[in-house]
Amino acid sequence: MLARPGTLRCIECGLAETAPGFAYHGGDPDHGPAYWSDRGLLCSLKCSVAHSLRRERDGTLSDEPAPDIYSR
Numbered sequence: 001m002l003a004r005p006g007t008l009r010c011i012e013c014g015l016a017e018t019a020p021g022f023a024y025h026g027g028d029p030d031h032g033p034a035y036w037s038d039r040g041l042l043c044s045l046k047c048s049v050a051h052s053l054r055r056e057r058d059g060t061l062s063d064e065p066a067p068d069i070y071s072r
Contacts, residue, residue: 010043
């Protein structure tokens with residue numbers, strides 16, 4: 001039996017990518033999420049800033065930009 005695909009979620013707050021309020025690039029879900037890091041998706045500017053600050057405190061903030069997981 002095939003496994004059901006999981007829902008992508010914000011790594012800070014757990015909001016599902018398909019939930020209302022999830023920020024997409026240009027407001028269009030076809031363009032992918034507006035925010036992400038090397039560790040996963042982020043649903044909003046608020047979660048993006050919180051994630052960056054937490055990683056800076058932890059000493060795990062990357063010097064390299066995260067890869068575009070939706071590049072075609």
